[in-house]
Amino acid sequence: MSSTPQLLFKNRIPGKTAFLKEYCKTGGYSALVKALKTMSPAEIVQLVKSSGLRGRGGAGFSTGLKWSFFPSDKPAPKYLVCNCDEMEPGTYKDGELLAADPHQLVEGMVLSAYALNVDEGYIFIRYAYEGQFKNLQKAVAEAKKAGYLGKNILGSGFDFELHLHGSAGRYILGEETALLNGLEGKRPNPRIKPPFPAERGLFGRPTTVNNVETLANIPHIINGGSEWFKGLARNPEGAGTKLFGLSGHLNVTECFELPVGIPLSEIVEVYGGGVWKSRKFKACLPGGASTPYLTAEHMDIPLDFDTLAAVGSRFGTAGVTVFDDKTCMVAVTLNLLQFFARESCGWCTPCRDGLPLVCWLLEKIEKGQGTMGDLEMLKEQYRHIGGRSFCALAEGAMGPLDGLMRLFEQEVIDHIEKGHCPF
Ligand SMILES: Cc1cc2nc3c(=O)[nH]c(=O)nc-3n(C[C@H](O)[C@H](O)[C@H](O)COP(=O)(O)O)c2cc1C
Incomplete structure (x- = not known):
């Protein structure tokens, strides 16, 4: 096991949470002191841009x-919103981070707010993360008392207020514009873009939404610099470390901080301890439930945004769920699609009506009652649902279906021809 520098999990001790004393002992809030004393907001934006940091919430857009694009010069109020909805099956990294070290997010948000000239922030937290919510309540109170948050932070003249908001608990609330509607107390349907949140976001004001892990990286980039951050990745195209949440048919299912660009084989064999029950690797979701499968042929490719896009998948949230060779991929895909169909907000037709239809077809095939006509209809639905909905929920739901059609079509045909599930 090669040792990866631990940034985000530096203070992680199983069963314990690092609060202010522990956080400061390992350099916590030194980035804030440095930034407020020596850096202009524009310099921070430029540094984050050149660091190569890409959003850790799934889409992988360059954070800098x-x-x-943020209109920092517009008058207050402007908002920074942290997305900690994290309800996608197989993704649990933000919860791990906040269970271990909540001040990292608080410092990251104050720094980001300073960079964007934002005066108010919200952390939107998954309803099931009760412990993490309490950790953040304590961290926010400690940071305020120590002068790292609130009015005139560290005597710099910069003000930033931070609020916590517990989600009512739906997957759609992770979509950034649905989240903003939820924060406003409205039904969480996604909003039409444009206008983008940077122009008209929370309460109609300029807003940036970022993921927990994205924001938690900011203090480290300020302390270490952009070249250092880039160099943490295993491959030249990547940047930084990444929290990989392992799950499924592995001997070890934990969350690890590892370099971007690490090959899948190392994740499975070294960190995951190999496939369970001495079985063989069949497939995995590389980045959460909405990403197309990888198979054994992808074992040696570096896990990063561009490489995975080039092989028809996505890095997503780096929640790696592994399936052994006794797994029925039709059943897995059905299970995932049932989740997406249940969580659709119903706002647009392809998602509301298309996903249940896909589930019905997959269920028929899985039970051995499908026909070749059903397979054709599945392919047809796949073409009509992706890219035609208000938000990326339906597009994401097409990820595993796309993987099934491209990589496991013969398995689907076997179900139809044999009249039963072959597994
Ligand atoms: C259905 C759906 C669910 C999402 N869930 C999350 C989530 O739980 N956490 C998250 O950070 N981003 C989630 N996203 C992505 C957000 O819309 C947004 O891109 C992200 O919060 C931006 O932060 P980043 O640039 O730091 O990644 C989701 C998107 C969709 C379409």
């Missing part, structure tokens, strides 16, 4: 580039 997104920030550079």
Whole structure:
């Protein structure tokens, strides 16, 4: 096991949470002191841009580039919103981070707010993360008392207020514009874009939404610099470390901080301890439930945004769920699609009506009652659902279906021809 520098999990001790004393002992809030004393907001935006940091919430958009579109010069109020909805099956990294070290997010948010000239922030937290919510309540109170949050932070003249908001608990609330509606107390349907949140976001004001892990990286980039951050990745195209949440048919299912660009084989064999029950690797979701499968042929490719896109998948949230060779991929895909169909907000037709239809077809095939006509209809639905909905929920739901059609079509045909599930 090669040792990866631990940034985000530096203070992680199983069963314990690092609060202010422990956080400061390992350099916590030194980035804030440095930034407020020596850096202009524009310099921070430029540093984050050149660090190569890409959003850790799933889409992988360049954080610095997104920030550079933000209208910092508009008058207050402007908002920074942290997305800790994290309800996608197989994704649990933000929860792990906040269970271990909540001040990292608080410092990351104050720094980001300073960079964007934002005066107010919200952390939107998954309803099931009760412990993490309490950790953040304590961290926010400690940071305020120590002068790292609130009015005139560290005597710099910069003010930033931070609020916590517990989600009512739906997957759609992770979509950034649905989240903003939820924060406003409205039904969480996604909003039409444009206008983008940077122009008209929370309460109609300029807003940036970023993921927990994205924001928690900011203090480290400020302390270490952009070249250092880039160099943490295993491959030249990548940047930084990544929290990989392992799950499924592995001997070890834990969350690890590992370099971006690490090959899948190392995740499975070294960190995951190999496939369970001495079985063989069949497939995995590389980045959460909405990403197309990888198979054994992808074992040696570096896990990063561009490489995975080039092989028809996505890095997503780096929640790696492994399936052994006794797994029925039709059943797995059905299970995932049932989740997406249940969580659709119903706002647009392809998602509301298309996903249940896909589930019905997959269920028929899985039970051995499908026909070749059903397979054709599945392919047809796949073409009509992706890219035609208000938000990326339906597009994401097409990820595993796309993987099934491209990589496991013969398995689907076997179900139809044999009249039963072959597994
Ligand atoms: C259905 C759906 C669910 C999402 N869930 C999350 C989530 O739980 N956490 C998250 O950070 N981003 C989630 N996203 C992505 C957000 O819309 C947004 O891109 C992200 O919060 C931006 O932060 P980043 O640039 O730091 O990644 C979701 C998107 C969709 C379409």
